[in-house]
């Protein structure tokens with residue numbers, strides 16, 4: 222263990238609705254947690270896939286926007302001060318000789334935890350890659366799925382792929398800065414904001430942007446340096462575009478990823494758990510929400526909330542086996558009210 226390791230009672234992998242509510246349920250029992258998510262914002266599928274859609278099956282909330290649900294959960298867990306480590310994928314989980322767990326993220330954060338809750342939903346969201354042979358040689362160097370340092374693209378020959386807001390926004394932002402810029406999208410229609418589409422059409426009319434309705438066919442390189450890309454347009458004609466950088470914005474897709482390698486019993490991309498504790502085949506590792514499976518499992522937010530409540534008692538028992546457990550109500554428990562910061566006396 223190094224000095225920089227974070228020692229905690231529980232690490233929760235996944236900041237979707239289930240992971241966030243797990244913070245709350247553990248907090249009520251006085252158990253502290255850290256949360257890790259590969260996305261830059263909390264909320265899982267709710268935030269990433271349907272933030273503006275209304276949800277109608279959250280108890281006592283006849284209608285609740287998906288982002289609103291996440292905002293409410295964030296407010297509800299505030300009293301417990303759980304640290305959220307966002308933009309960090311959990312890549313390693315190992316049980317140590319002392320029975321505790323070592324969780325490592327891609328960003329190098331190391332946790333030493335008494336228990337782990339995997340609330341990883343449908344997996345960690347990864348950018349959809351350009352489906353062309355040989356791209357891996359250039360990824361991170363000349364083929365990019367996100368923009369880290371925009372100045373890298375100033376004065377360069379760029380080809381952007383995609384038809385959503387990210388593709389449109391970056392095309393508009395980089396058009397005045399690039400030495401040349403082309404946008405390639407498989408359809409003539411865009412999914413981005415109408416105002417962005419209008420600006421894009423104006424750039425194309427003024428000859429400042431080349432647009433091709435088509436698909437990438439192959440990359441062109443010389444001595445490990447990308448020189449261009451071949452694109453087949455809607456009529457089947459091939460075009461070669463000069464390029465120093467390709468920026469690809471095809472959205473994010475969930476992948477089970479590293480979780481599959483942690484020695485967990487997995488059935489159809491989901492972690493097998495019991496329905497008393499929601500514990501996996503590894504004692505001390507629990508799984509809640511869309512990532513788990515058991516007879517009768519339904520992938521609903523409500524199910525994740527129930528699982529988080531029951532798992533928290535099992536986690537308390539795992540961490541403190543000698544501690545006597547009893548059910549307390551938030552309405553009447555002074556201890557819980559103190560933890561919630563609402564105690565009057």
Ligand SMILES: Cc1cc2nc3c(=O)[nH]c(=O)nc-3n(C[C@H](O)[C@H](O)[C@H](O)COP(=O)(O)OP(=O)(O)OC[C@H]3O[C@@H](n4cnc5c(N)ncnc54)[C@H](O)[C@@H]3O)c2cc1C
Nearest residue numbers: 235237238239258259265266311341342344345510511522
């Ligand atoms: C369009 C749509 C509409 C829906 N409508 C409803 C509805 O009306 N009612 C309802 O109950 N349900 C609905 N659902 C389903 C609901 O969104 C899911 O059941 C819910 O989001 C599951 O929550 P979760 O916390 O288990 O997982 P998720 O929301 O998937 O969150 C999991 C999180 O874990 C992170 N993660 C995964 N692996 C790692 C890793 N290795 N390291 C770090 N982070 C990781 C992911 O990045 C993600 O943020 C809908 C789903 C969709 C797509």
